Amino acid sequence: MATRVAMTTNINGVDVKRLTDTVAAVKAAPELGSFHFRISNRWTGGGENRSEVLPFSNAGKVVPHKTSFTLIADEPETLLGADNGANPVEHLLHALASCITTSTVYHAAARGIEVQKVESTLEGDLDLRGFLDLDPNVRNGFQNIRVKLRIKANATDEQMRELAQLGPRYSPVFDSVTRGVSVAVSAERL
Amino acid sequence: MATRVAMTTNINGVDVKRLTDTVAAVKAAPELGSFHFRISNRWTGGGENRSEVLPFSNAGKVVPHKTSFTLIADEPETLLGADNGANPVEHLLHALASCITTSTVYHAAARGIEVQKVESTLEGDLDLRGFLDLDPNVRNGFQNIRVKLRIKANATDEQMRELAQLGPRYSPVFDSVTRGVSVAVSAERL
Numbered sequence A, B: 001m002a003t004r005v006a007m008t009t010n011i012n013g014v015d016v017k018r019l020t021d022t023v024a025a026v027k028a029a030p031e032l033g034s035f036h037f038r039i040s041n042r043w044t045g046g047g048e049n050r051s052e053v054l055p056f057s058n059a060g061k062v063v064p065h066k067t068s069f070t071l072i073a074d075e076p077e078t079l080l081g082a083d084n085g086a087n088p089v090e091h092l093l094h095a096l097a098s099c100i101t102t103s104t105v106y107h108a109a110a111r112g113i114e115v116q117k118v119e120s121t122l123e124g125d126l127d128l129r130g131f132l133d134l135d136p137n138v139r140n141g142f143q144n145i146r147v148k149l150r151i152k153a154n155a156t157d158e159q160m161r162e163l164a165q166l167g168p169r170y171s172p173v174f175d176s177v178t179r180g181v182s183v184a185v186s187a188e189r190l
Helices: A016-028 A088-110 A157-170 A172-179 B018-028 B089-112 B157-170 B174-179
Strands: A034-045 A048-053 A057-058 A060-064 A069-073 A113-128 A142-153 A182-189 B034-045 B048-053 B056-058 B061-063 B070-073 B117-129 B142-153 B183-189
Touching: A016 A088, A016 B061, A034 B089, A048 B089, A057 A157, A069 A088, A069 B089, A088 A142, A088 A157, A088 B048, A088 B070, A088 B174, A142 A157, A157 A172, A157 B048, A157 B089, A157 B183, A172 B089, A172 B174, A172 B183, A182 B157, A182 B174, B018 B089, B018 B174, B018 B183, B056 B142, B089 B117, B089 B142, B117 B174, B142 B157
Parallel strands: A142 B183, A182 B142
Antiparallel strands: A034 A048, A034 A057, A034 B117, A048 A069, A057 A060, A113 A142, A113 B034, B034 B048, B034 B056, B048 B070, B056 B061, B117 B142
């Protein structure tokens, strides 16, 4: 990651000194880059279920979150739910949006580019015939996702083009969603 | 005259009559299966940002959610955030878990299999050297995700094996994450 000495170590709300230190530390000891993120999920009836975010591991050490986070999913009435939460594919869009935003802000900070605003709108196309098993040629998942990013920064046109590329280039969720991830599922009786 | 025993149409909290009607309707008019899901995201400082779930479209009609949903993402302190929310990759795990759960419950209902409990634990492996641009051979996203599913149901062993396959077989997020989705990003100045 390109870094630049800055007078203030806080750019875009990111402590650039700590970011630089993190880069140096992981470079020197690659195992510090090893993370395992975890959640547990429980069905609560019909289309509703809830996840609890569990402590993650970093370099073999378990790190609890500051507070507990409960994430609620449900389906809208059109999809036979009670509409008590965003549905799973909407949560996927949020994961993608949030990761593009954070990747943009962090990597802009590393380059010394101050960003004032980052906003985005995401839209994903889904054909329910996949889920309903009505057409083997229709996939179950999103067919396409469109991201419209809007950035406010005191930046040259060239820097703006660079900013627009930071999310796709670095975001872990963008990479996971566009390139795919191997998911192993095991099941047992409760 | 033979009397037909009134069937309960509610299995697993899912209205199976409506589910069957939905399948028939989409089969007869495939455009009814067309959905566009949308969210907007806004950076709120440092590693934090928030998404609002927008109305979705179904067969060209805009359908608002019953209430507004705000989804918060942040990074833990280890990753230079304030830990005010699950981070983007944890949200991705939630999206995956919730979709597997709902797909299991709905498709079990469609088969007349009553489920008492569905629980899962998910773990995803991530090497930060990707995001930090320290090694071109390390991907930015998850390297692997493991899902441990636990199901309680009055089901034969054969039915249990079938239940365990419903999530991977039908879940839109499972399909999106394992097979990948094309994501188009456009950007403009604010």
